[in-house]
Amino acid sequence: MGDVSEQWPVVRDVLSEVTGRFADLVRSAEPSALATPDWTVADTAAHVVAIASIYTTLLAPDGAEVADPVLAARIPTVTVDTVADLNDLALRRFTERDPATLAAMMRSTVATILETTEGTDPTRTVPWLGDSRVPVAGVLAHLVNEQLVHGWDIARGVSAPWPIPAREAALFFELFIVGMMRNDVGGVLGDAPTGDRRIAVAFRSRHTTPVTLVLHRGRVSLDPDGPVDVRLTFDPAVLNLVLFGRVSRTRAALTGKLRVGGPRPWLLPAFLRTVRLPTNAVPLSAD
Template sequence: MSAAIPRLAGLSRAVPDPDAASGVPVWSVGDVGTHLAAVYLAYTSLVPPDGTTERDGVPPSGEGTFAERITAMNARSVTLFDRAERAKTADFVAERGETFLRATEGLPPDTPVSAPWYGEVPFTLATVTGLMLSETLVHGLDVARGARLPWPIGQDEARLVLGQSMPTMMTAALDPVEARGVSIAFDLAIKGGPRLAVVFGDGTVTVTRDAPPRAYDCRIVADPVTFLLVSFRRTPIWKAVASGRMRAGGRRPWLATRLGRLVAAP
């Protein structure tokens, strides 16, 4: 995070036209920047002792399904800053990012953190930091695509996101309707780590890092950046497979495409 925060602020300051279309179909580049500012505000609100924020509605309540909560948060995020404030979101992100780093410095990675808009799944500081990094990397790419600016994502950055936040987020984002009656065990092997056992059964999912050996239905091997972008719907899975950066094997390799449907993606 310490390297990604100033990089994001620098990208935001370099945007020539905030009204240009971004990598998110319904948002302009300025909308994405505003969303990021709201995200940094929300995550920073989780770490002070009193958990307060200066603006109403962030974080949102924990009511509704996972997809409904995240959709509501996303919609709310782009309305929090007026046009004059939008021009300063790069400075806001830089300041809030540093606040988050200072507030969490020295805390154990397994420190419990309450993030109500994600539901009742227990979160830790490592999870929240990984999520903050994922927002930075993925939405930084959205801004860069709209502004036609470079935005490389490092392999180690992607591995941190996948290792720290993916196990918890897969559990929080489980689609209970899609998962009803499903029994599938995935061996998800990210090149260079992490390795996750993702096991669906009777409407539930367990995600375990470095699990002991067991039988799997499908093994997915993927480049870390590629899997990050496929997970966030920034790269189509067919393109990842065609490029050789993601492949499936095991007894039932065709099940690989089911993984993305078993977790919600608002």
């Protein structure tokens, strides 16, 4: 993993910039248009604002008042298989749907997050879903990615442009995914298979530090020196859209932005069935 201290000012600047773009998109889009099969533009924006609101508490110093105790109580037990239930609960409890209000709330909430974390050690971990531990820098990177992916949903729903620069998307893999693996995954992956077969996948991109993730006996870890089964060369924006079910692996491979190699490439699907992220019930794009 790259030097987090060097990436810390980058993720802060990117979060501020992406928030401005996301807020502008929300204000300009038709709120009743469908961004996903189940969520309107307004619902999607409300989902992202609700996450940002939760993060103001998560990232605050100890003793900060919890904004929503009901949601806070659910977070330690949530896995990728049950996060949709948490999302539905959050949308029921967070009722604002006016685009201008949501855009303003997103800007002010992110401003609070950036102010709260100024001077914070970016490697300090905080509890995340499923009792996992994520570095503060990773939490900011996750919020960047939430806006990039859901901005993609909104833009596609209203036929608006929404570029996802590779350098912005790379922060999610580098700071959030690898940051969690380096600390504690907890139970966020749910009931993982516990077979003895070790699967090692080397992730390579021009925008990220080379890293190898290993799935063994239901646990995921980093292993920079062991043998590799699969080599995955990726564009970070495309990888994130694949991981969140927005683009199929076949389509990504056909673009050349997701390339699979190594001595045992057929093991990648088994790896991704465990090391997976919630898709918010969005169907894969057509192959």
